[in-house]
Amino acid sequence: MLKKLKDIVRKSSIHVCIVNCGGCNGCDVELVALLSPRYDLEQYGIYVHNNPREADVLLVTGAVTEQWRDNLRRIYAKTPEPKIVVAVGNCPQSGDVFAQEGGRVLAPVSDFIPVDAAIPGCPPRPSEILEAVLTVAPGALAAKGRAQDARKD
Amino acid sequence: MSSLIWYIYEFARKTWIDGFFDAKSKEDIAHKPDRFRDFPNVIKENCIGCGSCTASCPSPNAIKLVRDSDNEESTGLIFPVINKSACIRCGFCAEVCPSTPKTLECGENHFIREEFNIIPSKRKYIVDDYLCIRCKKCMDACEVGAIEEIDDRLVVNQSKCISCGKCLETCPVKGAMRGVFVNNLEEQKKIINLTVNTLEKYIESKQDDLIQLGTDKLFLDELKFKPIFDESLTILNDEEVVHEVLEDAINRLKIRIITWDGDNCKKCQMCIPDCPTGAISFDSDNDTIVRDKEKCLRCSICYQTCPFGVIKYFLAKFNLDTNDNDEEVIHISVKASQLAERRA
Numbered sequence: 001m002l003k004k005l006k007d008i009v010r011k012s013s014i015h016v017c018i019v020n021c022g023g024c025n026g027c028d029v030e031l032v033a034l035l036s037p038r039y040d041l042e043q044y045g046i047y048v049h050n051n052p053r054e055a056d057v058l059l060v061t062g063a064v065t066e067q068w069r070d071n072l073r074r075i076y077a078k079t080p081e082p083k084i085v086v087a088v089g090n091c092p093q094s095g096d097v098f099a100q101e102g103g104r105v106l107a108p109v110s111d112f113i114p115v116d117a118a119i120p121g122c123p124p125r126p127s128e129i130l131e132a133v134l135t136v137a138p139g140a141l142a143a144k145g146r147a148q149d150a151r152k153d
Numbered sequence: 154m155s156s157l158i159w160y161i162y163e164f165a166r167k168t169w170i171d172g173f174f175d176a177k178s179k180e181d182i183a184h185k186p187d188r189f190r191d192f193p194n195v196i197k198e199n200c201i202g203c204g205s206c207t208a209s210c211p212s213p214n215a216i217k218l219v220r221d222s223d224n225e226e227s228t229g230l231i232f233p234v235i236n237k238s239a240c241i242r243c244g245f246c247a248e249v250c251p252s253t254p255k256t257l258e259c260g261e262n263h264f265i266r267e268e269f270n271i272i273p274s275k276r277k278y279i280v281d282d283y284l285c286i287r288c289k290k291c292m293d294a295c296e297v298g299a300i301e302e303i304d305d306r307l308v309v310n311q312s313k314c315i316s317c318g319k320c321l322e323t324c325p326v327k328g329a330m331r332g333v334f335v336n337n338l339e340e341q342k343k344i345i346n347l348t349v350n351t352l353e354k355y356i357e358s359k360q361d362d363l364i365q366l367g368t369d370k371l372f373l374d375e376l377k378f379k380p381i382f383d384e385s386l387t388i389l390n391d392e393e394v395v396h397e398v399l400e401d402a403i404n405r406l407k408i409r410i411i412t413w414d415g416d417n418c419k420k421c422q423m424c425i426p427d428c429p430t431g432a433i434s435f436d437s438d439n440d441t442i443v444r445d446k447e448k449c450l451r452c453s454i455c456y457q458t459c460p461f462g463v464i465k466y467f468l469a470k471f472n473l474d475t476n477d478n479d480e481e482v483i484h485i486s487v488k489a490s491q492l493a494e495r496r497a
Contacts (some may be wrong), residue, residue: 093238122241
């Protein structure tokens with residue numbers, strides 16, 4: 001009974017933190033577009049924070065730069081369990097246009113923190129981001145939460 | 154107090170309650186716009202393995218040329234592979250791909266070439282330098298500054314032109330600024346041929362009336378536009394293009410007609426050596442002058458030579474107009490040439 005209630009709560013209220021680890025801000029603009037009335041992110045129970053301690057989902061954008069090497073791990077450590085990481089756009093996956101010869105980007109993000117989902121595109125369309133977060137986040141959060149509860153018992 | 158009532162009113166509104174319990178995004182947020190370039194689509198069989206797509210790609214890991222393993226029958230295919238997690242959907246690879254048909258397709262190709270408009274349009278705007286009076290009204294009307302002055306001539310810069318058609322509206326000289334249709338050139342040719350042939354056939358059938366016509370009289374006639382228009386539509390099914398091509402062709406068309414009144418001919422044979430193409434000859438067996446219509450240039454030299462008025466020469470002009478019943482008709486006016494009278 002309690003487990004089911006926890007599942008429902010975890011599924012219906014997803015708190016998101018946007019982490020831009022050194023990108024061009026294109027993906028961040030698309031994420032901000034999700035807050036607009038046309039897409040209206042909050043009607044799906046998704047809330048955007050800029051505090052990792054309150055977040056369930058980390059939306060990582062940008063190719064990882066030198067300064068973000070340690071900070072990314074710190075932010076991931078600060079996020080409470082259960083947590084998932086979604087890589088938004090191409091930069092966190094491959095470095096995209098920044099991964100030139102002699103460049104100083106440390107992409108992919110999966111070298112530093114475990115990534116649960118990736119959305120391709122440069123930038124992805126807001127509807128694609130919404131679709132990906134909604135398909136992955138509730139299920140993954142509930143499953144991880146159950147596993148965590150099982151470990152405690 | 155009033156603000157409290159206002160709050161209650163706001164919260165009690167049905168739309169608000171509906172939105173609160175049953176919120177939905179509109180369906181169209183998931184629709185991609187028509188001109189949205191998605192990830193390139195690869196058609197393996199067309200690839201020639203030139204590598205221009207990899208050279209043009211701005212993202213280092215996005216596109217790679219790979220080769221299938223060889224088997225007994227043939228060597229392996231070479232083809233590009235798109236890595237979706239690095240592709241930025243710029244479409245450069247599809248634009249540079251030189252194979253025909255293209256190996257890479259990426260939405261609408263824009264082709265960064267001068268002769269193609271960046272914005273897809275049926276028309277291409279050009280200045281007719283012969284008719285242009287250099288008033289530069291089109292330069293003022295153009296909102297993107299696509300009309301430039303080069304060596305005292307006005308030229309439309311095709312890479313800037315957005316095909317809005319404002320230059321065409323402001324141009325005071327008919328025909329100096331032209332929006333020509335760049336597609337379906339073969340069909341346009343067929344339509345023009347059809348129009349000229351139909352009108353020529355019609356006017357040739359009126360020869361008997363023309364012979365009676367006095368030198369200072371006009372022969373006026375009307376021909377229905379609809380049948381020609383309908384027949385043209387079967388060649389090219391685009392009313393806008395067909396109508397403009399037909400209107401242009403009809404309004405510019407001038408047909409010269411030679412009539413031959415054989416009864417008055419005195420067989421003096423003066424016209425025979427004058428004819429530049431040898432269309433006129435003397436048939437000694439039947440004792441008649443024979444005119445080969447196929448060879449005739451309609452240059453009017455025989456008409457100017459003939460002393461007995463056997464040959465007559467007419468000029469037919471056409472104009473597309475609407476009549477009183479709002480039907481489109483072709484006005485035909487035929488006038489006898491007065492060259493012979495002037496000479497005398």
